Amino acid sequence: MKLKKFIDECRDNDVFKNLSIYIVSSWVLLQVVALIAPPLGLPDISLSYLLILILVGFPLYIFLFWHYVLRNKVNKRPVLDQNGAVIPGKFKSSRFQKLYFVFLGVISLATMGIVTLVIGNKFKSQTQLPVFVESNKIAVLNFDNNTGNANNDVIGKMATDWVLHGITQNKVGQVISPKVVDDYTSIMKASVVPSGKNDILKQYLKPSKVISGSYYINQDKLLMQCSIMDGSMSKTLISFEVTECDANAPLECIESLKQNILGYFLSKDESQIGVEETPPNFKAYQLWLEADANLGQPNYLNLIDQAIAADSNYFKPKMDKILHYYNHDDFEVADSLINILSKQIGTNKMQMNILNHLEACLRGNNKMAYKTYKEVYNAAPMDKELNSSAMVLALQFVNRPQDLDSIFDVMDMSNIDLDNCIQCEYRYFIKGMGDIELGKAEETVALLKPFARTRGLEWIKRALLKAYVKMGDTASTREVLDYVKLMNESEYWEQSILQTGVEFLMVNNEPEAHYYFDTLLDHYSSKGDALRRDQKTRQAAIFFYKENYPMVEKLYQKLEVDGPLSKEELAFYATALHKNGKQKMAQLKIEVLNGMKSKYDFGNVDYSLAQFYAITGDSDKAMSNLLKAVAAGKRFTNSTFQNDPIFRDYHQMETFQNILRFWY
Incomplete structure (x- = not known):
């Protein structure tokens, strides 16, 4: 058809x-x-x-x-x-x-x-969730002259221009100048009336923020006030404290106001901004940024002090100064600064939590340190520094590996460049170590194996090696260490060889442990007398773990001539003397060790004493000192407590298990 x-x-x-x-x-x-x-x-x-x-x-x-x-x-x-x-x-x-x-x-x-x-x-x-892209336009309205004198209009014009210049110069955003905004000033003031005129500003100018202010004179003082509203003009984001200066020197007020505005815009995205009562002075914030970029450099502390001097109310540099002394083991200065700062803060809950956390760290109260830090962490869980620190506290301060998943999973790590994020690498390390503690070494390998042949990333390789040892995968263990040696990372290779040998002791594989110990001893023998102090220390530790106590005594005797021994070295030396039948000399070393106790020891002396008594057969004193150590703040690291081969025969004891749960 x-x-x-x-x-x-x-x-x-x-x-x-x-x-x-x-x-x-x-x-x-x-x-x-x-x-x-x-x-x-x-x-x-x-x-x-x-x-x-x-x-x-x-x-x-x-x-x-x-x-x-x-x-x-x-x-x-x-x-x-x-x-x-x-x-x-x-x-x-x-x-x-x-x-x-x-x-x-x-x-x-x-x-x-x-x-x-x-x-x-x-x-x-x-x-699909809508994606909202906030405009970077900032509208600045003319400041209202409430002085009653039209001759003072120039102050408002000057303030507006000064703020606009600061925003433009520091690339805070795209400005909508008063020339454009003036036509809409009346609309702004009529926002309390449902006239619908606000739609013009929102639909055509579309600023993300609107800055407005006013000024007046009280006797011979000029007072300026300013606030920042959102683009819809329905919410005041911040109202700055009234700025006061001599009526004949308005630029002082204007400059101070500009500093406050810039400080707000440039610091509002920082996770720590929540701890500030008010946004920092812009100059102070710039100095803090410079200090943060120079962390670990000789001028760091000087820049921090300058930031504090530029804005005495700026909490962040004060906190960083305390952390600087704490991280450099100058605990007395850190404690003194905490006492001073505690008298300066008001009722800001976040500031109080941070100070309580730092004080708990100095007192060795690990449970309180973890509890108070969780309050800080919960305010910005995706901040990499806060997130990483929360994981460290969970695992090393209170021995709660079961808490790690909920913290680790907050951040998506799929597109993170670990070469540029040391906190991210440490997150992987802590997560891997936590899974091992929970008996999930296979999950640690699955997580970290992709980085096995990546240069650097020493923390990740440390956890990966421990996982391989736990699984009995000697071939993969040697493969990782061979790669480290191939990359000419000699110092890390030496540390890893010793630590791997210790890990094999932990799983009672003495032949494999001795293979690594002997590998490092041969390496040191080839160097002759050119060993550094840290290499001599590792050499002595190897003989200690091999139970060659005469050689341990000989090496520590030489090390003692070069300088004071550490607490762990004294414990090992005393143990060797005791095993060699020199009990009186051993006791003298123990007395020296006891004399090293201090207010800020964090259980290190008690832990070393526990090691001595554990090897010499006094289990009661060993557990007693170990309990004192954990109560004083000794941390659960990858080489202490349940990870220390010295205590491997004590793992099944109820007393030892209670020590592991001390902070629960």
């Missing part, structure tokens, strides 16, 4: 007429629903559902029209048998019927495609 004849037959059978009725009726229905949906409170998606229903119904309507109307009208072609006789009740499809169903198939495919587009465009967008 030709197409023209098919169209004519469709027209004769009212096919187009009925399809037109469906299309027009559907269109009218869509218009009516779109009109009445808002008054009836129907959701916007209702119209999309109706459109899909109409589209799906269209090919169904065409089929039903055939089934109930056309089938009985169209001439049927009877089916003949082999003899040419008509078979009753059987008919062949007519040519019209074939073309009709081809037409139906095309319509069905077209409607399915349209329905797919509707679902893809409408429903997908419904499930």
Whole structure:
């Protein structure tokens, strides 16, 4: 059948007429629903559902029209048998019927495609979270002159220009100058009235922030006040304290106000801004940024002091100064600074939490240190420094590896460049060590193995090596260490060889442990007398773990001549003397060790004493001193308590297990 004849037959059978009725009726229905949906409170998606229903119904309507109307009208072609006789009740499809169903198939495919587009465009967008990109435009309104003297208008003009210049110079954002804003000043003041004029400012200028202010004179003093509102002008983000200066020196007020505004904008995204009562002075903030960039450099402390001098209310540099002395083991100075700062702060809960945390650290109260820091961490859990520190506190201060997953999972690490983020590397290290503590060494390997052949990343490799040892994977252990040596990371290789040997002692694999000990001893033997102090210390420790006590005594005797021994070295020396039958000399060393106790010892002396008594067979004194050590703040590291081979025979003792749970 030709197409023209098919169209004519469709027209004769009212096919187009009925399809037109469906299309027009559907269109009218869509218009009516779109009109009445808002008054009836129907959701916007209702119209999309109706459109899909109409589209799906269209090919169904065409089929039903055939089934109930056309089938009985169209001439049927009877089916003949082999003899040419008509078979009753059987008919062949007519040519019209074939073309009709081809037409139906095309319509069905077209409607399915349209329905797919509707679902893809409408429903997908419904499930995605909207992304809001905040404008960086900052509108500055003219400052109101409330002095009653028109001659003082110049002060407002000067303040506006000064603020605009500061914003532009420091690239805070794109400014909307008073020349543009003046036309909308009256709109701003009418914002309390629902006039609708605010829509002009929001729709055309679209600032993210609006700065406004006023000034007046009280006796011979000029007072300026300023606030920053959001772009919708519905919320005041901050109202600065009134700035006061001599009426004849308005620039002093203007400069101070500019500093406050810039300090707010440039520090508002810092995680620590929540600890400040008011935004820092801009100059102080610049100095703090410079200090932060020079962390560990000789001029760091000087820059911190300058930041404090520039803004005496700026809490962050004061806190960093305390941390500087704490991290350099100058605990007495840190404690003194905490006492001074505690008298300066008011009722700011965040500042009090930070000070309480630092004080708890200095007192060795690890449970309180963890509790108070969690309050600080919860304010900005995605900050890498806060997040990393929270993980350290959970594992090393209170021995709670079970807390690590919830902290670690807060940050997405998939696109992090570890070469530029030491805190991120340390997060991986702590997470890996925590999984090992929970008996999940396989998960540590799965997490850290991708970094095994990456230069640097020493913390990550340390946890990976420990996991391989726990799993008994000696081949992978040697592969990592060979790579470290190949990369010429000699000092880290030496540390890792010793630590790996100790780890094999922890799993009672003495042959493998001695393989690593002997490897490092051979390495040191090749150097002759050219060993550094740290290498001599490692050499003595190896002989200690190999239980070659005469050699340990000999080496520590030489080390003692070079300078005072550390607490751990004294404990090892005393142990060697005791094992060599020189109990009196051993006791003298123990007395020296006891004399090293101080207010800020954090249990280190007690821990070393526990090591001595554990090896010499006095388990009661060993556990007693170990309990004192944990109570004084001794940390749970990858080489202490349950990770120290000296105490491996004590692991099943209830007393030892209670020590591990001391801070629970």
